[in-house]
Amino acid sequence: MVGVMAQIQGALVVLRGRGYKVTEPRKRVLKALAEAEKPVSPYEIQEMLGRSGEYLNHVTIYRVLNLLCNLNLAHKVLLRGGFVKCTLGKGEGCHRFVVCRECGTLKEYADKALCAEENEMARDLGFHAEQHFSEFSGVCSKCQV
């Protein structure tokens, strides 16, 4: 479990390293993502920040999220909508999610073997696969009856 501060710091290093400015809005969005336990929408981020008196325009939040996704510091969750911080490092294969249909809890994982299998699958269909987008909907341990 990496702390909120450490997560933000790590992301800032990536930003700086890629030539992006470290700004207050970017830090705030990163903080909100670090604190969120489920995928959050841009407006939910705005609300989270609002509770601690930190206003951000929603357009800014959209733009920051877009940047973070491009840098692989965050991901968009398609099944439920919303965004999550990335919790994995590089070189482990595509990032995948398991999402609880009850509480929205999400876990990110990666598996190179799975990627390889899927690439082969795609090849059989005449495709060269580049990205594997994969989300499982299910029930987490807490929500199981």
Add this chain to the structure above:
Amino acid sequence: MVGVMAQIQGALVVLRGRGYKVTEPRKRVLKALAEAEKPVSPYEIQEMLGRSGEYLNHVTIYRVLNLLCNLNLAHKVLLRGGFVKCTLGKGEGCHRFVVCRECGTLKEYADKALCAEENEMARDLGFHAEQHFSEFSGVCSKCQV
């Protein structure tokens, strides 16, 4: 390669069998999906039909698509947005897609073994997986250099 007419007829059987009425709008949406070679949005369907002088309100299209997805006669493609007709039968595992990032061509496939592996994966993370959404973005044979 199943013909357009046969596809529509097959879908109508399912509709009737489940107690839904066979209506003109539903037949039109099914026809549009059968003719489409890529995922199409509700408004694209409206436009396709418009070209042959068949008007449908977009709300109706949304509702028909929603029904077709519930009956597994169509699927929503998350990566690109839009809907496609289902081309697979039952009992072969989750339906997955490979989508060409260049031309949008899409192929549907299913693989029980993959499902099993993914379920195991999810179990390791404390989840009971129920549905696997899985789309690969890549390049189809025609679009490869």
Add this chain to the structure above:
DNA sequence: CTTTCTGCAAAAGGTTTGCAGTTAG
């Protein structure tokens, strides 16, 4: 004939764009 379905109008969300002013480096 009755229930289901469609069209319309309108609203409700979600996301994007252009521009002027601000800020990080």
Add this chain to the structure above:
DNA sequence: CTAACTGCAAACCTTTTGCAGAAAG
């Protein structure tokens, strides 16, 4: 000081809702 970034206003696109009339079985 300059390029990058943010806020605002407005537009745009997508999806949903409620209701009255139409159509399937």
